[in-house]
Amino acid sequence: MPHPMRSPQSTPEITPRARTLTAGFVPSLNQGFVLIEEEESGAARSWDVWVEPFLSEPSFVEAWVSDAEYDYWQNASDPLEFEAAGKSVDQLPLVSNGLPAPLDQMIVDTSSNPGRWIMRDGYIEAVGSTMWLGEKFFECVGKEGNGTGLDDDVLSISSPKHGILKIENKSGPFINVESSTIQNYLRSALYN
Incomplete structure (x- = not known):
């Protein structure tokens, strides 16, 4: 049943091919998380629709799409x-x-x-082919949240909502080390 405050178009469709695997809280690192995994590529249809409800939360830090x-x-x-x-x-x-x-x-x-993940206080140091980064993320890493300095020849940069930066790799998903150059570039730009 759709949420009464959301239109059917903005409600993620849950199918047998897209499932939530894990939701939890890691108190020692100040992290709450939801992990959604597709059974088949494309089953989630639009990751923007899935992540949208979280973007308005004041505690939103980050979300990213990755190949499991x-x-x-x-x-x-x-x-x-x-x-x-x-x-x-x-x-x-x-x-x-x-x-x-x-x-x-x-x-x-x-x-x-x-493609390594490093658990940090308040966030996870990771890169994804599509990432949504909130104001809390930039507070945690000590950077400005406007995307200035990111290479727009290889990355699509937008702000779908106030205080949210969306970064997409123009070459598609990170599925092997052949995309290591852009992954390392993105990691360096966001975390160093």
């Missing part, structure tokens, strides 16, 4: 995950997990992966 499979392997660090999936870690950089014996082990070093 690509993101998973960009952030996987346990060699057992790779082994279980039939993937080798032989060519991947390994580092110690920093734990004392007998818990110490070598793990995959994801610190240079362009």
